[in-house]
Amino acid sequence: MAGVITVALVDDDRMLTDGMRSWLGDQPQLRLVSTAATVGRLLEPAPPAAPYAPADVVLLDLRLRDDSTPGENIRRLLHSGSRVLVISTVPDRTQVIASIRAGADGYLTKDNDLPTLVAAIEDVAAGRGAHSPELAFACAHDDSPSRPRLSPRERQVLLDYASGMTLKSAARRAGITVHTAKDYLNRVKAKYRQAGRPTYTKIDLARVVREDSLDDG
Amino acid sequence: MLLATMLYRVSHLTVGLLAVLQHQRDQPAHYAALFVALALSVLLFGTALRRGWFDRRFLWADILVNGATLPLALCAWGGADQSAELGWVMLLGTSSSAAAAVVLRRWTLLGAVALLALTHLLGYRLVSAGTAVILGHTNSLLFSAAMAWTFWWYLRRQGRMLDDANARTLAAEARKARYAERLEHHLMLHDTVLATLTTLASGSVDANSPHVRERCAREAARLRRLIQQTADEEAHQSIAEALEGAVADAERLRLRVTVQCHALPEVPSEVATALADAVREALNNVRRHAGTDHAYVTATGDASRRSVRVTVVDRGPGFDPRNYEPGLGLRRSVHDRMAQVGGRAVLDTAPGEGVRVELRWPG
Structure with a gap:
């Protein structure tokens, strides 16, 4: 099965999981291996089911109904050995930023078409990280005090990409190559992850817990 | 005393x-x-x-x-x-x-x-x-x-x-205003989302037909905008509301529009109207010439300078601006319309790279 990307889905909307199964079923290069309503249920399936083997990419709904926070869910999934692509119906920008800080590789709204979703899954699986205008918009207009500093060039490419331009057009406008433009977007994401890297002093842990519970609201 | x-x-x-x-x-x-x-x-x-x-x-x-x-x-x-x-x-x-x-x-x-x-x-x-x-x-x-x-x-x-007694009166008035707003949202949802869902539930239409799917996608997009608009409480609503009209018109003509707004300032109503008119025309151009069914409208503000920037972007084939003779729509409805209220429109495109129309106020 070389070259096939295994995918798991965590979403508590049954209709969406069914829909995703039929969508991805038509894609030979992807295989949906498991679905669950919560991260806990995915990682520890009820006895008759086989124990969970980490998928290459987990599609995680931003807002689950089990009181979990995106940050906590993403950290658990990363720890299990998967990469995470976050999806949601409405782009709640604070939560999107929190997801990237926690280590998610990308974010998409659920109204994107199938080719966009498939391309994002492939990018995430290949370790390239997925970019989307909705994620770029959340980063470009993040006005929280703890946002990372972006260079003017990074900011311009981010803004243009967030406005819906293709990476190619954004690169042309900035007078740089597509590779450089993509590099800028990767750097922005890396800065967020750096800023969100887990810290281990007691005070820092308390802060993370507090942030997570704030995120929950 | x-x-x-x-x-x-x-x-x-x-x-x-x-x-x-x-x-x-x-x-x-x-x-x-x-x-x-x-x-x-x-x-x-x-x-x-x-x-x-x-x-x-x-x-x-x-x-x-x-x-x-x-x-x-x-x-x-x-x-x-x-x-x-x-x-x-x-x-x-x-x-x-x-x-x-x-x-x-x-x-x-x-x-x-x-x-x-x-x-x-x-x-x-x-x-x-x-x-x-x-x-x-x-x-x-x-x-x-x-x-x-x-x-x-x-x-x-x-x-x-x-x-x-005064506090109670004020609270009652605020409640009434919120209620009126909610009612307006409810009526809008009633005429759109609820009607669609009811028809689908009755089984009288084929849910998988392109026409029904299109309508569902349109209404979902509208709900999404409504939720985001309500969540962004600090922003002023005049521009967002004016743009909503232009976007809804384009969606009725089967264009999918992704809208994102951030920190929009309060502007004179004629500016909001001019922005909406320009966006409507830009979306018309996407629909007629871009060969794509998807456009992006992004509106962001700078509260300290009370300025606003709206972009209409498509990922269609674009064109060579050197051979470009502005059509009546772009020239009159976009450039002239923005100039009338002290704003500006900038066009950016290249072959194979979509079109980006940027509206700025003040210019």
Whole structure:
């Protein structure tokens, strides 16, 4: 099965999981291996089911109904050995930023078409990280005090990409190559992850817990 | 209450003035006492009038000097040896106790009134006044305080009730406004999302037909915008609402539009309308020429400079701007429309790279 990307889905909307199964079923290069309503249920399936083997990419709904926070869910999934692509119906920008800080590789709204979703899954699986205008918009207009500093060039490419331009057009406008433009977007994401890297002093842990519970609201 | 106690004091000073003029013309101590009483009254009530309320220090000075000291001083140096001669200065104590009743708290008030009563009893003892005079005066001293306190308590209670009533009215109005907004949203949802869902649930249409799917996608997009607009409470709604009209029009013509807004400032209504008109025309161009069914509308503001920037972007084939002759739509409806309100439109495109129309206000 070389070259096939295994995918798991965590979403508590049954209709969406069914829909995703039929969508991805038509894609030979992807295989949906498991679905669950919560991260806990995915990682520890009820006895008759086989124990969970980490998928290459987990599609995680931003807002689950089990009181979990995106940050906590993403950290658990990363720890299990998967990469995470976050999806949601409405782009709640604070939560999107929190997801990237926690280590998610990308974010998409659920109204994107199938080719966009498939391309994002492939990018995430290949370790390239997925970019989307909705994620770029959340980063470009993040006005929280703890946002990372972006260079003017990074900011311009981010803004243009967030406005819906293709990476190619954004690169042309900035007078740089597509590779450089993509590099800028990767750097922005890396800065967020750096800023969100887990810290281990007691005070820092308390802060993370507090942030997570704030995120929950 | 400030004015009431002040008038009370003025009446006592008038009595004092008349009494001194009539009976004690040749006694400088009484003039001095009257002067002291007048000066302290001006200090107490003058500062209270200016600042809106009594200064405790001056009130205590008034109680101690006008109320407690002057009667005894007149007994000692003023040669007053009959209760009638002391009468006017005793009256000052009653207006002191009235002022004390509206300013002091319970125990300090009782202490002040007791002090006044004791010194006055002592004063009358010194001039060996009759029991009736002593009782009558003590009575008026205590009741001045009691009446002033009762009036003050009543007024404050009425004031609080009035404030509560006002707060309740304001809350009710805010609730009504929220309700009206919710109702408007509900009606909009009723005509769109609810109607679509009901039809789908009835099974009378094929949910998988392109027409139904298109309609569902359109309504989902609209709901999404509604949720985001409501979540972004700090932003002003005039631009977002104007753009919503243009976007809804384009969606009816089967264009999928992704809208994102951030920190939009309040702008004059003609600016919001011009932006919406320009966006409508730009979306028309996407629909007619871009060969794609998807457009992106992004509106962001800079609150400190009260400026706004709206972009309409597509990922279609674009064109070479050097060979570009602006069509009537772009020139008149976009450029001219923005220029009319002091804004600007900038076009950016290249072959194979989509079109980006940027609207800026101010230009």
